[in-house]
Amino acid sequence: MATEVKVAATLEEAREAVQAFSTAGYGRDHVYVLTHDGEGTDFVAYQTGANEPGVKEEGFMNALANLFRSKGDQLRSKLESLGVGEAEAADLENELDMGKIVVVASR
Template identity: 40%
Template sequence: MNGKAFVRVVDSGSKAMEEIHQLHRQGYLPEDIYVLAHDRDRTEYLAGAADVNTISVEEEGLIRSVANWFRSRGDELRAKLEAMGLSRREAEEYEAELDRGKVLVMARSRTADRML
């Protein structure tokens, strides 16, 4: 999968669900949509409830994924965001939003380079 992910910052899980439904209406498939929160359990809960993805080994690559086991949560989150095609600066900015309790909804197409 190539290309930079579209990222939307939302204030709550319910806003994340609204954003995910909007992405579905725009033609994104569940496997094209990702959620990320600072808390791992919250990320897993939202992804499960919306039937979308979390950033996994497939997106990160094996080496980066294994390295995340030894990183702080902030470093891990930034690495996940960079794996989604964001620059280091963008990853730092979005990780700061996660620190404030925000949720990220991301999308990128597996079949085309379309961006929102």
């Protein structure tokens, strides 16, 4: 699976990243946003027209396991379910900790 990632500092940058992925040929159903908290992710997904990683992407067992994981483990798990490698997911978790928005496109 081909996966591309952009890190945005603002909602506007996240919109631009979603649009850039769309222009590059990624369908909206293959573009995801993630913030450090669920409410932020909901808001950014709504504002940008992107998706949130969910059970479909994570798989039922992984989504269930996330109920018992730390926030950092949950975020890394969601990123990895979208095709991001383990080391990059750890780096992106740090970006999320600093309030950034991660935009992921996967085919």
